Amino acid sequence: MERPGEFELIARHFAPIAGPGGLGLVDDAGLLRPARGYEIVVTVDALVAGVHFFPDDPPGSIARKALGVNLSDLAAKGAKPEGFVLSLVLPKGWTEDWLAGFAAGLAGMATENGCPLIGGDTVSTSGPLTLSITAFGSVPAGRMVTRSGAKPGHLVLVSGTIGDGALGLKVHGPDKPGWVSKLDEAARAFLADRYLHPQPRLALAAALQQHASAAMDISDGLVGDLAKLLKASGIGAEIELDTVPLSRAVRAAIMADPALAELAWTGGDDYEILCTASEMEYPALAAAADSAGVMLTAIGRVTAEAGVARYSEQGTARGFVQGSFAHF
Amino acid sequence: MERPGEFELIARHFAPIAGPGGLGLVDDAGLLRPARGYEIVVTVDALVAGVHFFPDDPPGSIARKALGVNLSDLAAKGAKPEGFVLSLVLPKGWTEDWLAGFAAGLAGMATENGCPLIGGDTVSTSGPLTLSITAFGSVPAGRMVTRSGAKPGHLVLVSGTIGDGALGLKVHGPDKPGWVSKLDEAARAFLADRYLHPQPRLALAAALQQHASAAMDISDGLVGDLAKLLKASGIGAEIELDTVPLSRAVRAAIMADPALAELAWTGGDDYEILCTASEMEYPALAAAADSAGVMLTAIGRVTAEAGVARYSEQGTARGFVQGSFAHF
Numbered sequence: 047m048e049r050p051g052e053f054e055l056i057a058r059h060f061a062p063i064a065g066p067g068g069l070g071l072v073d074d075a076g077l078l079r080p081a082r083g084y085e086i087v088v089t090v091d092a093l094v095a096g097v098h099f100f101p102d103d104p105p106g107s108i109a110r111k112a113l114g115v116n117l118s119d120l121a122a123k124g125a126k127p128e129g130f131v132l133s134l135v136l137p138k139g140w141t142e143d144w145l146a147g148f149a150a151g152l153a154g155m156a157t158e159n160g161c162p163l164i165g166g167d168t169v170s171t172s173g174p175l176t177l178s179i180t181a182f183g184s185v186p187a188g189r190m191v192t193r194s195g196a197k198p199g200h201l202v203l204v205s206g207t208i209g210d211g212a213l214g215l216k217v218h219g220p221d222k223p224g225w226v227s228k229l230d231e232a233a234r235a236f237l238a239d240r241y242l243h244p245q246p247r248l249a250l251a252a253a254l255q256q257h258a259s260a261a262m263d264i265s266d267g268l269v270g271d272l273a274k275l276l277k278a279s280g281i282g283a284e285i286e287l288d289t290v291p292l293s294r295a296v297r298a299a300i301m302a303d304p305a306l307a308e309l310a311w312t313g314g315d316d317y318e319i320l321c322t323a324s325e326m327e328y329p330a331l332a333a334a335a336d337s338a339g340v341m342l343t344a345i346g347r348v349t350a351e352a353g354v355a356r357y358s359e360q361g362t363a364r365g366f367v368q369g370s371f372a373h374f
Numbered sequence: 375m376e377r378p379g380e381f382e383l384i385a386r387h388f389a390p391i392a393g394p395g396g397l398g399l400v401d402d403a404g405l406l407r408p409a410r411g412y413e414i415v416v417t418v419d420a421l422v423a424g425v426h427f428f429p430d431d432p433p434g435s436i437a438r439k440a441l442g443v444n445l446s447d448l449a450a451k452g453a454k455p456e457g458f459v460l461s462l463v464l465p466k467g468w469t470e471d472w473l474a475g476f477a478a479g480l481a482g483m484a485t486e487n488g489c490p491l492i493g494g495d496t497v498s499t500s501g502p503l504t505l506s507i508t509a510f511g512s513v514p515a516g517r518m519v520t521r522s523g524a525k526p527g528h529l530v531l532v533s534g535t536i537g538d539g540a541l542g543l544k545v546h547g548p549d550k551p552g553w554v555s556k557l558d559e560a561a562r563a564f565l566a567d568r569y570l571h572p573q574p575r576l577a578l579a580a581a582l583q584q585h586a587s588a589a590m591d592i593s594d595g596l597v598g599d600l601a602k603l604l605k606a607s608g609i610g611a612e613i614e615l616d617t618v619p620l621s622r623a624v625r626a627a628i629m630a631d632p633a634l635a636e637l638a639w640t641g642g643d644d645y646e647i648l649c650t651a652s653e654m655e656y657p658a659l660a661a662a663a664d665s666a667g668v669m670l671t672a673i674g675r676v677t678a679e680a681g682v683a684r685y686s687e688q689g690t691a692r693g694f695v696q697g698s699f700a701h702f
């Protein structure tokens with residue numbers, strides 16, 4: 047079957063995802079028009095087949111993840127999505143069927159989150175499929191939530207449940223550890239889905255923008271990403287590991303193999319929000335999270351000990367040798 | 375030698391290139407703050423080793439080209455550069471020396487063109503080096519120069535000289551055709567440099583924004599890119615090929631092998647501006663180009679024949695079978 051050229055491909059599969067700023071994807075550039083008094087938050091994430099996803103993952107899932115991880119960054123920054131651009135680096139042997147599935151997943155994610163395509167580039171490679179998405183959100187000027195605003199005494203909070211993505215990777219991947227067979231079908235499906243389809247916590251974005259003192263998304267593991275936030279804010283934290291929210295599936299896996307608790311705390315692919323809030327702002331933030339239907343759990347408190355994270359489990363101090371999962 | 379981790383690497387090589395909107399490259403996102411009444415032009419280009427450049431090109435040249443081709447798009451849109459983000463997808467075996475050279479080239483290009491780094495992502499791949507840059511420029515709201523504003527009677531203009539990049543690729547590449555040896559050393563060096571180091575015509579941006587009716591940059595060959603502009607504007611054009619500006623080096627190459635004229639007109643990697651202007655606006659545009667020291671040459675005129683480009687050479691009609699060089 048003959049494959050379409052770049053322009054046909056764009057018209058057929060990507061133009062339908064384009065917003066007004068995309069100008070029909072027939073020009074050299076797209077446009078962002080922030081409302082008066084707003085500025086643009088810019089985030090970029092690259093994903094490579096065999097590193098960030100499996101080459102034979104469903105193309106729609108790959109697309110959802112590629113956009114989802116960027117939207118997760120926007121959510122953490124308290125930004126409202128405004129659009130994105132895509133660099134699509136296609137390996138030899140791609141098919142139009144694959145591309146149609148990819149575009150359908152991308153369209154779904156873009157529509158569900160109000161984040162239209164405004165531009166892109168498509169090139170070919172002798173290597174693996176590679177995607178780079180740059181996503182744009184808007185915040186009132188000067189109000190992006192940074193990593194650096196946490197102060198001693200503030201609460202440390204996380205959205206959702208932690209560790210699903212890291213365990214989901216094991217469940218979904220080709221070399222399944224023994225514990226996987228001890229989970230029921232629903233738990234396995236839940237974990238694999240959490241790995242494949244990150245859900246950006248955009249429902250929290252406005253509340254974070256108004257009430258959080260610092261925030262970031264958890265992409266490389268809670269322990270490692272908390273270390274980055276502490277460094278940026280010049281503060282420390284005391285974390286009670288028993289309070290870290292775990293899903294039913296992760297709890298079942300830890301029952302089967304207690305060593306998995308460490309994987310849950312340190313593994314990547316959570317795409318939940320890690321944030322801090324003062325005692326005064328916390329009630330409003332918690333109420334907004336409740337309204338949005340997103341679980342938000344206090345797991346500890348900010349201290350003045352710059353860069354030092356103290357973890358305790360059932361009252362006993364606990365250290366981590368390897369803090370963070372690195373995609374790099 | 376141990377290679378630095380991602381965070382050290384960013385701090386050492388990329389943070390010095392960061393502008394205020396980059397927030398020191400320690401947060402999840404960068405910021406764009408358009409002045410009141412301005413909007414943001416967004417362009418993205420991906421480059422793959424072995425497709426868009428040679429893997430053993432100097433790393434500083436690769437960096438300059440990656441940013442340069444994006445700045446060329448901004449120039450064509452009449453936009454003033456405001457910043458860029460970089461996805462750096464590193465192959466196995468990269469060295470810190472390589473990276474230092476890359477960052478130095480990137481810093482030079484960013485500084486020379488007033489376009490600071492505001493964010494990025496660094497990942498690894500089993501495939502070739504891949505770069506994706508998203509660049510941002512500002513234009514007064516509603517004033518981006520599109521591809522679609524050309525009207526019958528307008529002049530068709532190009533900046534600089536055409537064909538240097540396409541012939542430069544042959545001069546620079548590993549399989550040099552016979553004509554290369556017939557050029558003098560200065561001509562060979564000029565052409566290779568034009569291929570390796572595109573010069574974005576940002577000096578023309580303000581004048582294009584004020585006086586051009588349509589514009590795009592020429593990246594895939596004059597003939598093919600003109601076809602895209604005609605399609606977007608719903609117009610035609612009559613082009614006198616004898617008036618297409620050629621460098622001394624390209625003229626010498628055509629003397630050695632007359633078939634190279636077609637390569638000059640259709641080959642890629644010009645990164646010059648193709649634009650249209652009304653008779654009324656042309657003098658101001660030409661004067662601004664003169665002031666900027668950029669050659670701007672009229673090569674034909676817009677016609678009402680939608681999508682039809684008529685070429686003539688020394689009074690004789692001329693057609694092109696293969697209109698465009700495709701990177702895809």
